[in-house]
Amino acid sequence: MSTTRIAFSAEQLAEIRRLQALYPERRAALLPVLHMAQDTFGHVSLEVEEYVAGLFDLSPAHVHEVVTFYTLYFREPKGRHVVAVCHNLSCHLAGAPRILDHVKQRLSVEVGETTDDGRVTLLSVECLCACEHAPMMQVDDRYEFDLTPEKVDRILELLR
Amino acid sequence: MSGERLLTRNFDRADSHTLKAYRETGGYAAWAHAQMMEPAAITEEVKRSNLRGLGGAGFPTGTKWSFIPKNHAGPVYLVINADEGEPGTFKDRYLLERDPHALIEGMLIAARAIRSDTAFVYIRGEYVHPWRRFSAAVQEAVEAGYLGRGLDVVVHRGAGAYICGEETGLISSLEGMKGWPKLKPPFPAIKGAFGQPTIVNNVETICHLPHIINRGAEWFAGLGTETQGGTRMYSVSGRVKRPGVYEASVAITLRQLIEDQAGGVTGNGRLKAVVPGGSSAAILRADEIDVTMDVDGLRNAGTMAGSAGVIVMDETVSIPEALMVVARFYDHESCGQCTPCRESTGWIHKMTRRIVEGRGRKEDLDTILDVSRRGVGTTICAFYDGAVGPYISYIEKFRDEFEALIPR
């Protein structure tokens, strides 16, 4: 757990003001700024929520509403990499449960957990809209298509 | 069946996403033409083209635009729904990655028609590569002078919630809140984003606009059926030989799509069922696939065109298991704002799971059907109507398969 104070740099604050000004109401910049906070601080902790609430003149409860509603904001520290295996219909038909089991086994984690070495957080998610390449998963920013256990192994191998 | 490829014509070029490639293939000519048209004339042209919304609702696009109040003093907003999330659908991803300028040109035309000078493009948070591609295209368009002179575009990333694909859920999310859909009335065209008149259109719908302007409403209308014009991009997946995106007339039949375009059924080779319009569309049996894929054709067949996400199932697929997977989705994605959807999506998921796990009770099937029917029409938005599409149709059309899992 980091002990550094939660604060954006001056450049970031200027960027936030620029973002807020893009919209008719500055609250609209909340989701983009929360993405920025997650990228900067690693995850959106309660402290981050309070800090961001201050930047928007919102009550922390209303920022907490937003953070708990959406799936892409991590409220706990996450691994250096996030592996999100799709489990929706087309991927299910293409064998997603087997792929998910394979990933769990390889990483020795359950869904929602992070490997002990902090390398990977595993998620099982709804449709990522890449059904033509089922079964598939999202690794950080990338989509990985047409998975087989072997391809999964190669991908996981590259995650440091 | 016309083999017109309008939206997908450049997809195979490696540089299809660049301004250079777009201009080389005739891009931004429609915008030049539209700039000399009156806004009302653009709307009229789009009405006559019979273009209908391709995100899911299938509402006539020109008609929707005409709901904007004529004498509104303040801003009008154009919002592009790039929150593609309907299971089985992936067409917008292709458009954002491979032809972002088509979307930009379409936005210019639409914005002119509704007299908007600010457009927001809401891209689902998981679509990182499409977001980068589209943002780069916006940058090119600004530098080339298409954007930033009359139309400003704000690219806005979502954060993971299917309900933000519902137009007022999207607006709430754009405004910086949870993606809770809004009460209608008022309708977004009257009072939408930030309290101003707003048009929310799907990516693909907007991408058709340059073609309509270039070649005219009659031509576009003629590509399709009596009540719906043009082509659309079908996302085909599941137990087919060649899953992928296929562009074809809205008049194509489901059989033609599966057999001619996607190469036919895999698995054991025998078709059992097809989801024709994204997971929210009622399922069709193998003997029901000789239907045209247009909005009215599929509505008359008791299902819907939706987002044209086609999921093919062969005889080895367990329909109860498929329903459980789908019920899990709606349980997970219900926003929770209104009581009927919030409570019953969770409950029905639990029941389908219990059935698949062999602990079903004989009352369960009728309970699911009854609860579904009672909830329809009572909710704030159509999410629940989408959820009951599978709840009701999978059980009604494959009841014996469910009953076989229920202990005596």
Added chain:
Amino acid sequence: MPTLTINGKEVMVAPGTNLIEAARAAGVEVPHYCYHPGLSIAGQCRLCMVDIEKTPRPTIACNTVAADGMVVSTETPRVLETRKSIMEFHLINHPLDCPVCDQAGECWLQIYYMQHGLYDPRMVDEKVRKPKAVPLGPHVILDAERCILCSRCVRFCDEVTGTGELGIFHRGDHSEIGLFPGRDLDNKYSGNVVDICPVGALTDRDFRFQVRVWYLDSTKSICPGCARGCNIEVHTSRRRPHHNEGRRVARLKPRFNADVNRWWICDDGRYGFGFVDDPTRLTRPIARDGATRVSGSPTYPGSPRASDALRLHTPTDRAGLSAPATKITWEEAIAAVVDALGRLDPAEMGIVASPRMANEDLFALKQVVEGRGLPPVGFRVPPRVPGDQDRLLIRADKNPNTRGAELIGLDGDVAAILAAARAGRIRLLWIFGHDLFQSAWPEAEVASALEAVDTLIWTGSNANPTSARAHWILPAAAWVEREGTFTNFQGRVQRFRQALEPLGEARPEWEILGLVLGALGAPVTASRAEHWFRALATAVPAFAGLTYQNLGDGGQPVRARALPAQLSLLGEASEGAVEAPSDV
């Protein structure tokens, strides 16, 4: 003004009226949870659906504005079936807590289930589990499983108090009401969320497990906590002394008044009734040692019964504080007081009335004062800690009847009275209600004034350090134990009604003063507070024409023209005449 038909009955309503209110105007109740007239429209519960002609599906009534010519039906078979379905949806994950839930008996799930549900439950799966018994602050406790997510509490904290402490987190059936982790629901109106919560999700910590609501009586009253005079109901448990730890007052609830407090009260007022059943209540007239009692009928000035027959010895040292007190009868007490009043020059007496006394009490005191030749009388005692005030309901003046005391003409200089006492010019002090040691004046000065006088009479409901020094204590009934009127800071005269019998021998001040008047040779015929009010309305122009009847449940403003210039509690010029209701 649109005219519409509801269940066949025509009704005309103001433009902008929603169908729930329009139906009410037609005498029809449309069941609902999330709608509240004091909050924005949420449209979430879906219970208020009604059928509107030419509309294919039932529509929610809360978000539909009444239009001219609309034809609305609230009892069609389709509406009844829809309501039944909505009730089922609400109860799917609801815990079977009724036996342990405080809301039982006033719970809108219970009530509407009996009216609109009555189906056989068919949910056999595991219900969603959420946190239970979570304190949200000093006054409110949350049971998240019981919550039906109507969002009234969230909207209240956003729109009324502007504090935004509450939110609905997560989504789907895991949605949960809560605070930002680590924070408190600590705005000054937190108790209102308990009122507006239709179910037992938000309940009152003070009231928790004390008494079942069906054992409560309800009486209309006015909060005595500040000069706003919020309209309230007093809920008393009269037949169950084994509940609520024997306290008779169980709770206070706000009562709607469009001009005063709308639907709300502040927490201080809501929880400020503890003194009523507190052990410090004075229940008998008391004479402290050193005071000599007289038997027989009381004397009056000039009577042949010499004042020597009644001697009031004053302890000159502090021993009087711990001097044993003797309970005496009212006869004896009145006799002693009247004798003291009779033997002194008016200038040698000082009376400190209380702005917590009712209009009737103050008017009766005025009669005594005038009957004895106008000794110095005042009522303003500056508090040591200045009261807080906000833009909602809370007034800095923590007394319910300052305006009444001003209008009735008892506005003398209390500091001067005490100074005169210290200087020995005043030899008798009669203090109503105050604990002068809580005032802004130095304690030593107060003590010296109280000790300097020969006779200290104290009248009030609860013992305090000032009453502890009194020679004679005449116990007063608490406001819930009698009826009367207060005049709020806006000049609104409002009735409060009797909810309980006075404790022990305590009596309303008007009754005590009536006995004094009788003993002074000016007997009164008033046997009820209302009689005093009639006399007040006749004598004081500000109250002219007011009657208990026309005060009704909402009160009436005093006659504006009659208002004298006022001084605020802090000695500054006040806002002036009758104020417009503040924006609540």
